[in-house]
Amino acid sequence: MDDDTTKEDMVAACEALGTLKTTYGVYYGFGNHDKGYYGPQYRGYSGDDLIAELEKNNVKVLQDETVLLDDRFYLIGRQDRSEDQRGNDRASMEELTADLDTAKYSIVLDHQPYEYEDQATVGVDLVLSGHTHGGQLFPLNRMGELLGIDAKTYGLEQQKNTNFIVTSGISDWAIKFKTGCRSEYVVIDVREISQ
Structure with a gap:
């Protein structure tokens, strides 16, 4: 995710991560732009929204x-x-x-x-x-x-x-x-x- 990732693209990315077939699961570590601190008003979701979407798709943050x-x-x-x-x-x-x-x-x-x-x-x-x-x-x-x-x-x-x-x-x-x-x-x- 980045500051200019739209909510629609964020949801699609989280869904894609959730479809990965792995032995040990899918894990996510935040970067400095993922939570949208530098422009949340443009993208329409917060870091908490991203966490919720990742977890909804069985991605462990x-x-x-x-x-x-x-x-x-x-x-x-x-x-x-x-x-x-x-x-x-x-x-x-x-x-x-x-x-x-x-x-x-x-x-x-x-x-x-x-x-x-x-x-x-x-x-x-x-x-x-x-x-x-x-x-x-x-x-x-x-x-x-x-x-x-x-x-x-x-x-x-x-x-x-x-x-x-x-x-x-x-x-x-x-x-x-x-x-x-x-x-x-x-x-x-x-x-x-x-x-």
Whole structure:
């Protein structure tokens, strides 16, 4: 979703997510534009309306929540850090992982590629992010990293034993094209390594 996603398109997207056939369910982590803080009057629905529509379609929204799946791995969905600006402080990685069994694999959904050191220090295995749209516009595509806004613009990075993946995503922001990267959706196979 984005600031200019219409209610009709939002409903259709939620219905499409609800039709996905998966082993462990469909999970959703908010980004900085999903709740419509930057223009709700244009799109005709609130963040709460979006949550209700997702849940109606059996999509589990994770905002500073952890779920254990198949008693084998954790999925940790972080509240977007833009919520801090609205007085909605997000939980720290220490809080989110305090009671987890570290022998189990852990995947973090964190829209903005940020706090890499904190995530690596607590020992999560994989962090998935987007937000940057892959840099979107050349030659400004690495500006977020240079200014310290984002830890990474695109790709795979490893710190300690934590892998970080930042995708460019399918869409764009503000202008309807990208010059610094391609649109994509990413399929990630996580496989257990035999001992």
